[in-house]
Amino acid sequence: MRRTLLKFLAAATLSLSAGAAVAASCGNTSAGFDAWKREFAAEAQRAGVGQRGIDALMSAGYSSYTIKVDRSQKGVKYPLDEFIRIRLGSVDGFAAQVRKRRDQNPQFFRSIEQRYGVPAGILLAIHGMETGFGRTMGNVPVVSSITTVAYDCRRASFFTPHAIAALKMVDRGMLSPSQQGAAHGELGHTQFLPGNALRYGVDGNGDGRVDFYNQFDALASTANFLRQKGWQPGQPFGQGTANFRVLNEWNAATVYQQAIALVAQKVG
Incomplete structure (x- = not known):
């Protein structure tokens, strides 16, 4: 799953914290987390979070594992x-695994490419690299992990909008208060941060809701994200192209982008 690149989506999500008059005090240990939650509840309410989201916030625990992972990133x-x-x-x-999965649902991937212009090979390469095609989506409660890094002083300004977004997702029934994800609150089959899940999430299976733990919703949302970031339908995506540069919006590691493109090119 994705663990290394958490600064590539800040610009798209800062608006989620609009309306917060005074930011809650950050901290560097678990000692002040409960007091911070009380402060942050008021900030979240000003940003439009409802009671279900506030209840999820107040039930969140400080994630020592999240802090350990965050401190050890290289x-x-x-x-x-x-x-x-x-x-x-x-x-x-x-690529053989990707091709097999594509061929299991050809109509779905055709419809996604027709709507967003993103080939199945790109989407499934991301799916496989992020979570092993859904096998490992994380085992840390999303609300706890994302509020822990929003509280932590090192990057509170980056993660605060994502924490508010996660609480809004709880309000809207898009996220269970106890749903598990990765260490920094990344969730679902392709590991969206909550702010981007809220902004780019779409219903991929036609059931009227957006659920990132449903692979069809997650893959359609990934396609929507890439299209909104500038993906050009029908254009090449090898290194040096405009579409390859769009992959930087998903993950800023060049080798990650190269691997996605190589697999998708092999899939055809």
Whole structure:
């Protein structure tokens, strides 16, 4: 799952914190978390969070695991061949998995490409790299993890809008208060941060709701995200192209972008 790149979506989500007159006090240990939650509840209410979201906030626990992971991040520094070996095994083998999944739901992927212009190979490469096609979506409660990093002084300004978004998602029934995700609040099959889930989420399976733990909703939302970030339908996506640069909006590691493009090109 994605763990290394958390600064690529800030501009798209800062508006979620509009209306907050005074920010809650941050902290660097668990000691002040409960007091911060009380302060943050008022901030969240000013931003439009309802009672269900506030209840989820007040039930959240300080995630020591999230802080441990956040403190130990080192970024992606592998050369491409090593990154592929570690994350994919091989381009050919991974592409075969992607192709098999595409061929299991050809109509869905055709409809997604017709609507957003993003090929199945791109979407499924992301799906496989983020969560192993949904096998490992995280085991940390999303509300606890995202509020923990919103409280933490190191990057409170970045994560606060995502924390508010997560609480709004609880309000709207898009997220269970106890739903588990990755260490920094990334959720679902393709590991959206909550602010981006709220902004770019779409109903991919036609059931009238947006659920990032449903692979069709998650994949359609990923396609919508890429299109909104500038993806050009029908255009190439190899390194050096405009579409390749759009992949930077999803993950800022060049080797990650290269791996996505190589797999998708192999899939065809």
